[in-house]
Amino acid sequence: MNKDTAVCPEYAARLSSAGDLIRKASNEIQRKNLEKKNLVWLELTGCSGNIISMLNGANPDLKYLITQMVNMKYSNSLMAAEGEAAMEQLMNIGMEDYILAVEGAVSTKENGIYNIIGRWKGEPLTALKAVKLLGEKAAHVIALGACATHGGVSAAMPNPADCVGVQAVLDKKVIKLPGCPCHPDWFTGTLAHILLYGEPELDQKDRPLLFYSTLIHDRCPRRAFFDKGIFATKLGENTCMFKLGCRGPVTRVDCPIRKWNDYVNWPIQDDTPCIGCAQFGFPDRMEPFISYNTTREG
Numbered sequence: 442m443n444k445d446t447a448v449c450p451e452y453a454a455r456l457s458s459a460g461d462l463i464r465k466a467s468n469e470i471q472r473k474n475l476e477k478k479n480l481v482w483l484e485l486t487g488c489s490g491n492i493i494s495m496l497n498g499a500n501p502d503l504k505y506l507i508t509q510m511v512n513m514k515y516s517n518s519l520m521a522a523e524g525e526a527a528m529e530q531l532m533n534i535g536m537e538d539y540i541l542a543v544e545g546a547v548s549t550k551e552n553g554i555y556n557i558i559g560r561w562k563g564e565p566l567t568a569l570k571a572v573k574l575l576g577e578k579a580a581h582v583i584a585l586g587a588c589a590t591h592g593g594v595s596a597a598m599p600n601p602a603d604c605v606g607v608q609a610v611l612d613k614k615v616i617k618l619p620g621c622p623c624h625p626d627w628f629t630g631t632l633a634h635i636l637l638y639g640e641p642e643l644d645q646k647d648r649p650l651l652f653y654s655t656l657i658h659d660r661c662p663r664r665a666f667f668d669k670g671i672f673a674t675k676l677g678e679n680t681c682m683f684k685l686g687c688r689g690p691v692t693r694v695d696c697p698i699r700k701w702n703d704y705v706n707w708p709i710q711d712d713t714p715c716i717g718c719a720q721f722g723f724p725d726r727m728e729p730f731i732s733y734n735t736t737r738e739g
């Protein structure tokens with residue numbers, strides 16, 4: 442933890458929010474006051490960046506999560522089973538209580554045939570069919586990452602496979618954790634909250650307020666430069682990057698206090714404008730990611 446987060450009570454509380462929830466849930470499971478839940482993780486149309494982000498989790502790490510917190514029933518990147526055996530494991534979950542996590546967009550063109558996740562009883566199982574089938578029966582559905590929450594990169598123009606977010610094909614509440622990728626804490630914290638208390642408080646777009654309550658711009662360490670009108674004119678200048686196209690003023694998430702890769706750094710600290718990856722509409726509505734038109738108005 443750097444000295445900024447050590448001295449500010451709000452920073453410290455926010456940063457520890459996911460870890461505290463996980464520890465509490467884990468303790469309750471060990472005391473047998475709480476049962477582990479089954480977790481199914483579907484990877485649909487995308488880059489699998491969210492499961493990779495989870496593998497980089499530190500508070501707790503993924504091994505702790507899947508051994509102490511949940512019974513991971515299906516994850517095509519992590520499970521040992523393959524082929525029909527894996528599909529059987531996936532399809533049999535419908536008889537049990539489970540939480541469904543989805544990363545990647547749902548390809549809908551030609552009834553979903555552009556994304557087949559396996560074969561079941563000799564028939565191709567499309568991502569579209571799998572998410573509808575498993576989503577309807579799940580106790581909770583969590584969409585992680587830009588593609589699952591609203592289509593994201595997979596739905597960027599010209600969107601050849603007619604990709605959409607999970608909510609567009611499910612007639613039930615989908616908790617949304619946008620970001621490209623989703624931070625491990627956003628998922629593990631949400632999961633722990635569900636285990637302990639049920640669904641966390643959400644905003645109007647179904648994002649947990651725990652992580653998505655505040656604009657990046659409102660907690661940015663360079664905000665004083667913005668307020669004084671001191672703007673960077675090229676990358677590498679240590680002032681406000683608004684005129685280089687920074688999307689911090691419209692992106693609602695806690696990167697400035699949470700940071701990435703074991704809480705080491707984040708784009709603005711590294712002189713890179715925020716590209717709004719956690720904002721609905723990313724990437725098309727957040728482009729251009731960098732601009733040298735320094736006439737941008739405040």
Ligand code: SF4
Nearest residue numbers: 661664681682687689
């Ligand atoms: S760098 Fe971006 S987020 Fe930070 S103050 Fe400037 S415009 Fe706002």
